[in-house]
Amino acid sequence: MASKSSKGSTSSSSSILPSKEQSLFRNLVQLYETKQYKKSIKVADQILRKYPNHGETLAMKGLVLSCIDRKSEAYELVRLGLRSDLRSHVCWHVYGLLYRADRDYKEASKAYLQALRIDKDNIQILRDLALLQIQNRDLDGFESTRRTLLTLKPNQKNNWIGFAVANHVNGNLNAALNVLETYEGTLNESTTANGKDSENQEERYEVSELEMYKVMIMYENGDYEKVYEYLLKNESKMVDKLAVAEMKAKVLFNLEKIEDSIRAFDDLLKINSENREYLSYYLKCSLRMNEMECFETWNPDLMVQELRDYCLSVCDDLAIKYPDSMSFPRAAMEFSREDAFLKRADVFVRPLLRKAVPSLFSILKHFYSDPAKARILGNLMESFRKSLNQDSPQFPPLTSSENTSESNPEQPHVLLWVLYYLVLHYDEVGEYEKAIEIADLGISHTDSCIDIYLAKAKAMKHKGDRRGAVEIMNHARKLDLSDRYLNHKCSKYAMQADRVDLAEEWISLFTRDGEFGGIQALYDMQCMWYELEAGDAFLRLNEFSKALKRYIAVNRHFDDILEDQFDFHTYCLRKVTLRSYINTIRMENHVKEQRYYIRSVKGLARLFFRISNETEEQQMMRRMTVDELELEKATPAERKKILAKRKKAQLKKDAAAESVKLKAEKDESVTKKTQKGPARPPGWMEIDPDGIELLRNVSDYQEEAFKYVNELQKWAPNHID
Amino acid sequence: MQAVNIACLPENYQMKYYMYHILSWPQLVFVAEDFNGKVVGYVLAKMEEEPSAQIHGHITSVAVLRSHRKLGIAKKLMLAAHCAMRDNFRAVYVSLHVRKSNAAAKHLYIDTLRYKIHDIEAKYYADAEDAYDMRCYFNSE
Numbered sequence: 001m002a003s004k005s006s007k008g009s010t011s012s013s014s015s016i017l018p019s020k021e022q023s024l025f026r027n028l029v030q031l032y033e034t035k036q037y038k039k040s041i042k043v044a045d046q047i048l049r050k051y052p053n054h055g056e057t058l059a060m061k062g063l064v065l066s067c068i069d070r071k072s073e074a075y076e077l078v079r080l081g082l083r084s085d086l087r088s089h090v091c092w093h094v095y096g097l098l099y100r101a102d103r104d105y106k107e108a109s110k111a112y113l114q115a116l117r118i119d120k121d122n123i124q125i126l127r128d129l130a131l132l133q134i135q136n137r138d139l140d141g142f143e144s145t146r147r148t149l150l151t152l153k154p155n156q157k158n159n160w161i162g163f164a165v166a167n168h169v170n171g172n173l174n175a176a177l178n179v180l181e182t183y184e185g186t187l188n189e190s191t192t193a194n195g196k197d198s199e200n201q202e203e204r205y206e207v208s209e210l211e212m213y214k215v216m217i218m219y220e221n222g223d224y225e226k227v228y229e230y231l232l233k234n235e236s237k238m239v240d241k242l243a244v245a246e247m248k249a250k251v252l253f254n255l256e257k258i259e260d261s262i263r264a265f266d267d268l269l270k271i272n273s274e275n276r277e278y279l280s281y282y283l284k285c286s287l288r289m290n291e292m293e294c295f296e297t298w299n300p301d302l303m304v305q306e307l308r309d310y311c312l313s314v315c316d317d318l319a320i321k322y323p324d325s326m327s328f329p330r331a332a333m334e335f336s337r338e339d340a341f342l343k344r345a346d347v348f349v350r351p352l353l354r355k356a357v358p359s360l361f362s363i364l365k366h367f368y369s370d371p372a373k374a375r376i377l378g379n380l381m382e383s384f385r386k387s388l389n390q391d392s393p394q395f396p397p398l399t400s401s402e403n404t405s406e407s408n409p410e411q412p413h414v415l416l417w418v419l420y421y422l423v424l425h426y427d428e429v430g431e432y433e434k435a436i437e438i439a440d441l442g443i444s445h446t447d448s449c450i451d452i453y454l455a456k457a458k459a460m461k462h463k464g465d466r467r468g469a470v471e472i473m474n475h476a477r478k479l480d481l482s483d484r485y486l487n488h489k490c491s492k493y494a495m496q497a498d499r500v501d502l503a504e505e506w507i508s509l510f511t512r513d514g515e516f517g518g519i520q521a522l523y524d525m526q527c528m529w530y531e532l533e534a535g536d537a538f539l540r541l542n543e544f545s546k547a548l549k550r551y552i553a554v555n556r557h558f559d560d561i562l563e564d565q566f567d568f569h570t571y572c573l574r575k576v577t578l579r580s581y582i583n584t585i586r587m588e589n590h591v592k593e594q595r596y597y598i599r600s601v602k603g604l605a606r607l608f609f610r611i612s613n614e615t616e617e618q619q620m621m622r623r624m625t626v627d628e629l630e631l632e633k634a635t636p637a638e639r640k641k642i643l644a645k646r647k648k649a650q651l652k653k654d655a656a657a658e659s660v661k662l663k664a665e666k667d668e669s670v671t672k673k674t675q676k677g678p679a680r681p682p683g684w685m686e687i688d689p690d691g692i693e694l695l696r697n698v699s700d701y702q703e704e705a706f707k708y709v710n711e712l713q714k715w716a717p718n719h720i721d
Numbered sequence: 722m723q724a725v726n727i728a729c730l731p732e733n734y735q736m737k738y739y740m741y742h743i744l745s746w747p748q749l750v751f752v753a754e755d756f757n758g759k760v761v762g763y764v765l766a767k768m769e770e771e772p773s774a775q776i777h778g779h780i781t782s783v784a785v786l787r788s789h790r791k792l793g794i795a796k797k798l799m800l801a802a803h804c805a806m807r808d809n810f811r812a813v814y815v816s817l818h819v820r821k822s823n824a825a826a827k828h829l830y831i832d833t834l835r836y837k838i839h840d841i842e843a844k845y846y847a848d849a850e851d852a853y854d855m856r857c858y859f860n861s862e
Binding site for chain 1: 723724727728729730731733734735736737740743744745746747748755756757761776786787788789790791792797801804805808809810811847
């Protein structure tokens with residue numbers, strides 16, 4: 001939490017303490033800031049003993065309590081403090097902090113604004129308000145607050161940067177730049193690293209980041225000429241060489257300096273030939289240089305023949321120039337069709353088959369959206385299979401060459417990888433039986449090849465034999481028990497076959513031991529694919545409350561991810577990593593479009609629609625607690641037993657609680673000894689693990705369903721089915 | 722990135738930790754995407770925050786999905802991170818931890834990337850396995 005050094009200084013509160021208590025109060029604040037909570041409570045109590053109604057002390061004590069998990073007491077105390085001192089900005093500020101920590105942004109905002117009404121130039125409150133405003137994307141408010149902060153403290157670098165950022169996110173690009181330029185104008189000559197090689201590494205990086213941030217704003221504003229000049233002039237201060245090179249290349253393109261641009265992108269391709277964006281720009285440059293029409297988005301299928309052929313020739317040339325890259329021959333395949341495609345595919349796949357690259361199919365999968373290309377690839381692989389299936393296994397002659405055959409026989413594994421490809425091929429085109437047949441051939445060729453089993457399982461799953469698929473997956477998993485990828489895939493297949501028990505058993509093999517493992521561990525690590533598969537499985541099995549628990553888990557992760565950005569609003573101003581910060585802000589604006597969230601929301605909508613269609617009786621059962629359900633399901637005789645057992649258990653529990661209390665009181669009077677650390681508080685998945693309480697809390701199922709449909713409409717309006 | 726990490730390694734992190742890296746050393750995070758736009762590998766690196774005699778970087782985590790091995794992706798990711806450390810931060814060397822028993826990783830680091838074993842940290846990992854503390858000095862290439 002931000003420092004509270006200005007608290008207690010200029011309080012317009014009606015209750016001023018005598019000097020002894022004032023210094024105690026200052027001590028209290030300091031102890032809070034240094035997280036010495038127990039001590040700060042003691043000091044607070046000291047003050048309260050003499051002045052039990054001192055609002056600000058009550059509020060501060062409440063604040064401390066909220067940090068040690070005594071939330072309800074905290075609120076009580078703060079409210080008490082407010083009641084006795086309504087004109088204290090400290091009380092209102094603390095009240096706001098409490099709400100903010102509980103993510104109740106509306107109430108927090110109200111409290112801060114109240115505090116500001118009393119003490120309008122309080123820096124600390126303004127800062128906290130600014131954080132809240134950017135968190136909630138109240139961009140106008142954010143801009144206004146940051147302006148105020150800058151006006152009040154123009155000697156602080158962060159206030160300048162903060163105000164610039166506020167303008168930027170609010171769309172005032174020119175203003176943002178002006179702020180930054182004005183700021184640089186205020187810097188002393190001696191403090192700027194003018195050509196002098198700064199010894200301080202951190203400073204050098206920060207200066208560079210700030211410069212790059214300015215460039216980012218200029219670029220977004222479309223001032224390409226300005227960007228280019230600025231880069232040339234200030235390059236020596238910019239350490240992010242890659243970013244500078246990329247920026248230059250793009251800007252040259254936008255300025256129509258095509259020859260310079262293409263050279264720049266060629267340099268970039270030398271650094272990273274697999275970068276798709278570089279290649280895309282390179283192609284656009286080539287087209288322009290040839291006075292041809294440029295494409296907006298890369299889509300070979302929509303291009304006219306002439307453009308496609310030209311791009312093809314460019315890719316072919318690049319493939320020769322950079323023979324180690326996969327990117328160019330693969331792109332060439334995108335721009336070619338029929339025989340030209342076949343020719344290139346033939347050359348492309350051979351080395352990858354020899355090298356036993358498992359992702360070959362994945363690399364070519366895109367082409368399967370074109371049935372003609374899919375057929376070509378299938379035939380090609382079948383021809384390989386035929387000629388490799390001889391005593392002296394060979395590839396057939398290259399489509400393009402005249403040679404009758406290649407000289408040396410191929411390694412035995414090459415056939416295996418051709419078979420592996422074919423399994424995935426037939427699976428993709430829907431011939432599942434054939435895929436499985438070939439998989440079995442592969443297995444009899446080499447029964448230790450894990451990937452073949454994965455492919456077979458996939459085909460079986462698509463065919464509809466989910467149980468069989470799980471068996472095969474499990475076999476593969478057992479071939480390498482130390483591989484987590486296999487474990488997860490296996491677990492996923494089990495879930496999809498509605499075997500939740502197996503899925504959980506297997507995936508737990510890789511989570512930590514004991515109480516830190518299992519489902520709670522997966523929740524802690526935000527393993528959402530698992531939670532979604534489990535949710536889907538439970539939904540299929542009509543176990544609604546369990547499904548609800550899983551889907552809500554995913555929702556909670558997204559809320560956490562949105563909350564995560566909070567600390568970085570302050571942090572990034574200090575670190576000056578502003579480009580990254582702005583990108584993160586923008587990402588968070590769209591984070592709920594991510595497919596995990598959409599899946600969870602769809603699941604929830606379906607779930608609630610289903611329940612709302614249930615009978616009265618079924619719905620009533622859903623409203624019962626775990627205990628009530630147990631009774632409901634039992635026979636009258638069993639019911640008596642259950643009730644008796646519960647009574648006994650309750651008595652025992654009360655007795656135990658008594659003895660613990662007595663012991664604690666005894667211990668406190670004795671010297672404080674090191675006790676065993678408190679048990680870890682239960683994680684969210686461990687409380688109400690079957691979601692029964694969660695479901696009970698829903699009053700109107702239809703309404704709840706529509707709540708989630710609205711979410712879908714908001715984030716993925718194209719996905720509604 | 723988080724999904725790739727949890728599918729490959731037992732050492733996992735919450736989203737905030739990834740954000741912390743991206744917002745502190747944005748140039749030191751790289752991902753590899755397949756042709757369908759899916760992330761199949763990543764490297765997460767940082768600069769050492771404690772002041773020390775020599776500026777150095779650290780590889781927090783690196784992984785490539787099993788389905789995308791044999792393409793040299795891990796090597797490319799590591800080299801990209803190394804280069805960024807030198808350019809942006811003037812790093813003198815980079816360090817990382819690897820399980821003593823992890824032959825594949827050791828081959829990548831020692832044979833391909835020229836890391837050297839600097840020290841052994843006993844019981845470094847959660848399951849009490851020892852780690853090699855490895856370093857790669859940049860100027861020695």
